[in-house]
Amino acid sequence: MNGTGRAVDAEQATPGADDTVELPATLSAFGASPEAAIVIVRHRSVATRVGRAAVALVVAWLLAFPAIFFPVVHFVLVPGLVVGGVVLAGLRLAESRTLARVRGVCPRCHAALDLAPGGRFRLPRVVQCGRCRNELTLAAPAGPAG
Secondary structure, three states: OOOOOOOOOOOOOOOOOOOEEEEEEEEEOOOOOOEEEEEEEEEOOHHHHHHHHHHHHHHHHHHHHHHOOOOOOHHHHHHHHHHHHHHHHHHHHHOOEEEEEEEEEOOOOOOEEEEOOOOEOOOOEEEEOOOOOOEEEEEOOOOOOO
16 A cells, blocks of 8 residues: 555565565465555665665675774775675665565464564565564465466
């Protein structure tokens, strides 16, 4: 559902820079019937992604500098932070849609869920119920048959 109360399909969502969109989804657990859920997805602009990638790179490289002065450990830590910064920056640059929030009901214990898993938006995805600690599969809702 969007801000006007209308349902928004993934194909119909054409947001601008850094907009958030609510999409329908399902939460399922092994041996339990699926429950409806709402996912809130943040679409990130190119400028935002470049900024986040630059911050990740700078932080990793700033941590690599003082690591030079640790004997023996610096042989692993410095190259790890330099390469890790580049990899993390690449991941942040590729993250055009972020899973901001999941709202729904646990299919196993029926507890209300309001999760903030973060990370790149892709379905299916595994999230965890905070009450019963079961792994729940977050998936796109099944379309109409036929």
